[in-house]
Amino acid sequence: MHVSTFSIVARDPRTGELGVAVASKFFAVGAVVPWVAADIGAVAVQSFVNGRFGKQALSLLRQGQSAQDCLKDLIETDAEPDGRQLGIVDARGQAAAFTGPGSLPWAGHRTGEGYAAQGNYLVGQETVDAMAAAFEANRHMDLPRRLLLALTAGQDAGGDKRGRQGAALVVHRTDGGYGGSDVVVDLRVDDHPEPVAELERLLASQHLYFGHSAPAERLAIDGAIDAELRKSLIRLGQLSPNADSAAFLASLRNVSLITNLDERVHIDKREIDPPALAYLTALEKL
Incomplete structure (x- = not known):
């Protein structure tokens, strides 16, 4: 199955939070692309998807591999690596990404301090560049909001060339969620004409219901x-x-x-x- 999409994986150095934001003209994209584990890493699995990569990546990171070594292992042991696209960030904030030559154009990625932004079958490179620029420009914000701003910038720059349908935002931190869970944010928009805007509405509700004032x-x-x-x-x-x-x-x-x-x-x-x-x-x- 081909998941044309754009996403960003990242770690917040202040809180240790790890997360993924993704949007696509793909139904329930949040059920396929994002994989996150507190204090372990965050992974985006897309393009011609290997459905085992998310679980395998978190397992390798849990064993102490860096994002780069994890990515290398996954690609080298895959039977059809040319169509894969991956973004990985580990618990130390090291980021790595891969775009196989068989990914539908435009396809590519950018990595920076604590993040990897990637996409395939996009209107153009400007989508990934916009995500990276927005993420880097908002270091003062908490990770969920920062990821959403990056995703919004990518959508505004063109996004998936086929259109819009699904989006998701997942952020974990050990004991950082409701009742002491690791789930800080886990929001999905499975089928909506404006999924990123709807994700923004849901994040505002998340803040209202689960946030706390000092x-x-x-x-x-x-x-x-x-x-x-x-x-x-x-x-x-x-x-x-x-x-x-x-x-x-x-x-x-x-x-x-x-x-x-x-x-x-x-x-x-x-x-x-x-x-x-x-x-x-x-x-x-x-």
Whole structure:
């Protein structure tokens, strides 16, 4: 199967996060291209895909191989390497990429500090160049956002010459995800006319539901904020106008559970994260 696509694999040197972002005119591309393991590496497998490469690459990286040695092993032991395309980054931030001569043009890759950007059957080289430039220009950002900006730049520069359909963003860090999992972000758009834009919308939701505000950024639930939240709860039919403080807090706790914002509403400290306040005060119905 041929997966015409463009992708970027990368490691954040500040957090150790590893991730892949990919987009393509290919249904459910996120089920095929990205492979990530916390503290091990990130891999993109594309073009004429060898479906075993992702698992094999992570196994070789887990054994201590560098990205370059891992790539060399995979290509040298493959029966049909000419059609393969791979991007690999290891846990030390070393990156390697390969574009076989049998990949449909335009096909190619670029590697830089902590990342590899690659694509095949593209409008042109400008897609890969745009991904690399955007990634390098946004070092101050967290890895999920930085990868998405690179992907957006690649799409804006032309992307897959056949059009648009699927996209995915996967980022792992040991104990960095919800409840102590390694999954920081795992978002897929399987079939959409604007998959990269939809991925951006999903990442914003990811931030709302799974993000955390620093204690210094939290807002005290009193005064005007107390009044605004009471108005919202009354509008939603979750609080009576003459409710006392205990009933108000109980209702707020219940609504935060219904909306999956319970980790952003700190009832015990009578505080709320700014994104949760903005969401709840704009909510029209449950």
